[in-house]
Amino acid sequence: MFDRIFLKKILCLTGITVAVYLLFRYLMPLVIPFIFSIILSGFIYPFVKKLSDKLKIPYKCIVIIIVFIICVLIFAAAVSLCILLFGQIKQLAANALFIKASAGENIQKICACCDKWLGIDGGKAYSLFLSWTDYISANWNDKILPSITKEAWNMCRCFISVVVVFLFFLVGTWLIMEDYSEIKKDASRSDIIMRFMPVFHKLQDTLGGYFKTQGTIIFMISVICWFCFFILRNPYALLIGIIIAVLDAFPIIGSGSILIPWAVVYVFQGRLKDAVIVMITYLLCLCVRELSEPRLMGQQTGLRPVYMFISFYVGIKLFGIIGVILGPAGFVTIKTIYLMALNEPDGA
Numbered sequence: 001m002f003d004r005i006f007l008k009k010i011l012c013l014t015g016i017t018v019a020v021y022l023l024f025r026y027l028m029p030l031v032i033p034f035i036f037s038i039i040l041s042g043f044i045y046p047f048v049k050k051l052s053d054k055l056k057i058p059y060k061c062i063v064i065i066i067v068f069i070i071c072v073l074i075f076a077a078a079v080s081l082c083i084l085l086f087g088q089i090k091q092l093a094a095n096a097l098f099i100k101a102s103a104g105e106n107i108q109k110i111c112a113c114c115d116k117w118l119g120i121d122g123g124k125a126y127s128l129f130l131s132w133t134d135y136i137s138a139n140w141n142d143k144i145l146p147s148i149t150k151e152a153w154n155m156c157r158c159f160i161s162v163v164v165v166f167l168f169f170l171v172g173t174w175l176i177m178e179d180y181s182e183i184k185k186d187a188s189r190s191d192i193i194m195r196f197m198p199v200f201h202k203l204q205d206t207l208g209g210y211f212k213t214q215g216t217i218i219f220m221i222s223v224i225c226w227f228c229f230f231i232l233r234n235p236y237a238l239l240i241g242i243i244i245a246v247l248d249a250f251p252i253i254g255s256g257s258i259l260i261p262w263a264v265v266y267v268f269q270g271r272l273k274d275a276v277i278v279m280i281t282y283l284l285c286l287c288v289r290e291l292s293e294p295r296l297m298g299q300q301t302g303l304r305p306v307y308m309f310i311s312f313y314v315g316i317k318l319f320g321i322i323g324v325i326l327g328p329a330g331f332v333t334i335k336t337i338y339l340m341a342l343n344e345p346d347g348a
Contacts (some may be wrong), residue, residue, distance in 0.1 A: 009342065016337050024319070024326050033165045037172035039208070045180050063177045071170060085239055110268040195340075202336045210308070210328055214249050217292055221245040221255065221285045228281035232274055248285060250324065255285040307331065 028035075048066055052059040176183060187193045225241035234240065248255040259282040266275035308328055315327015 012341055013334075013338055016334050016341070020330050020333050020337070021318070024330055028326070033168040034172045034176075036169050037176050040169075040173050041176045041180055043208075045177065048177065060178055063174065067170065067174045067177065070173075085242070089239065109270075110265065113268050196337075198340060199333055199336045202332055213292075217289055218245045218249055220288050220292070221248050224281060224284050224288065225255070228277060231277060244285075248289065254289075256282055259285070 044066060048062050049059065051057075052062045055062075187197075222241045222245040225244045226237050229237035229240050244255050244258050247253050247257060259278055263275045263278040263282070266272070266278060308331075311327040311331040312324055313327070315323025315325070315330065317323070319326045
């Protein structure tokens with residue numbers, strides 16, 4: 001009897017997992033903007049309805065105004081951020097020759113320290129570095145430049161796709177909000193939709209909680225990194241802080257992938273005070289993530305961080321970078337449907 005029940009659970013879990021994978025792989029790309037439209041509509045509908053009733057303004061007029069305000073706020077935030085970032089990028093490009101010369105001097109100092117510490121003849125480490133740069137120069141036109149060009153084109157296509165998806169998301173939100181009550185009535189008459197409504201609610205709570213958690217942590221780490229490089233009088237403090245904070249959100253990579261090598265370079269340069277500041281910054285970023293993430297993630301998503309971490313890895317292996325979102329979403333979907341099928345309580 002036990003074996004039959006156990007086998008039934010295994011087959012049930014396997015079937016649900018395969019079905020969710022196929023759904024995410026082939027159907028999700030076709031409907032992703034409208035899924036986010038439904039989620040956003042569910043969040044703002046009560047506010048819009050209440051505002052319409054209170055101000056005695058037609059509901060559809062309020063919808064148009066709210067969607068327009070959302071577009072303006074997103075556009076203003078994006079433009080402001082781009083102006084700040086492009087200003088720093090422009091400054092970086094203007095100082096390119098100085099940065100190149102300074103980098104050359106620092107590399108020579110680091111190589112000299114390596115020669116001294118390793119007890120080898122002076123200039124060996126720098127000669128090795130020059131041979132490496134010569135190899136890059138020799139293969140630049142044939143191998144490296146075409147690869148960079150291909151990746152740049154792929155990034156442009158990805159950016160265009162994101163813009164198109166975002167436009168469909170906005171229009172979809174507007175159309176769904178206009179007929180939200182009728183759409184909700186139609187959904188309540190559908191047995192399939194009502195059966196899967198717990199899955200939708202769980203996904204909405206989990207993904208919303210995940211984005212809130214990551215957004216809060218990214219903001220805090222951005223401020224910490226910006227303050228650190230402001231103290232170091234780095235002219236690109238804002239740009240560097242945002243890059244480090246975004247990388248810190250990715251599993252495995254983390255802020256240490258930039259801050260630790262940066263501190264090591266300062267040590268080689270003899271700038272021990274600056275190295276200590278960078279390492280303190282790294283420790284602060286680590287503490288913020290390690291102390292805040294489990295508490296916020298648990299409160300917002302109801303999932304243990306280890307499950308989220310595993311779902312990140314599986315999602316990235318299966319779907320690429322978008323797996324950072326699809327991994328946790330797939331895990332929540334599989335878990336919720338499985339527990340519904342077996343009529344068991346949720347206990348992650």
